[in-house]
Amino acid sequence: MNNKELQFAYKVRHALDASLDALPDDTTQRLAAARRVALARKKKGATVKVQQYSLANAIGGGNLSQPQTPSWLSRLGVAVPLLAGVLLFASLYQHEHSQRVNELADIDAAVLSDELPLSAYLDHGFNAFLAERGE
Structure with a gap:
């Protein structure tokens, strides 16, 4: 199913859900x-397959009919900022x-290099x- 078909299916489902309360009792009994x-x-x-969709696919318009596993590029997208943060904190500490x-x-x-002896700094009277x- 491509993106346009999926959007159409969502619109139909939404329209049917919105008018569900307005259906007569005999129609709801026949549907049941x-x-x-x-x-x-x-x-x-037979088992029903439940597909999980990621938010990135939904926003990015990816293929929603097939769940995608994270690729090395998406893992790298998480690792690089994390590594940059660690390096930043290490350099700030240094x-x-x-x-x-x-x-x-x-x-x-x-x-x-002062002319006073070190014992003068330990004397409370000097402070x-x-x-x-x-x-």
Whole structure:
């Protein structure tokens, strides 16, 4: 069934469903009887195939009569953005980590190149002195 035939079938089904409540009782009883006869004639071992359609096929106008399995291209379409996201987050982490290391290296270089001994930085009185001076 091509796309136009399928659309026509959907329109017919919708029109029939819309006017279902307006049918007389004798017509609905005859339709129910015809359905029972059809079900009785159905082969015992026959199974009804239920087809599943993907949203991409319905939107893209693909062949709706046959369900399609995901191809390698559609899997690649999922994998590539996922891989790009992982690489983006890894590069952001690396950049932030290197910035933190550079900041710590600058602090260490400033402390080691200062004229004050290291014990002065551990003295609580020195911290109070710096707080009073506003440094």
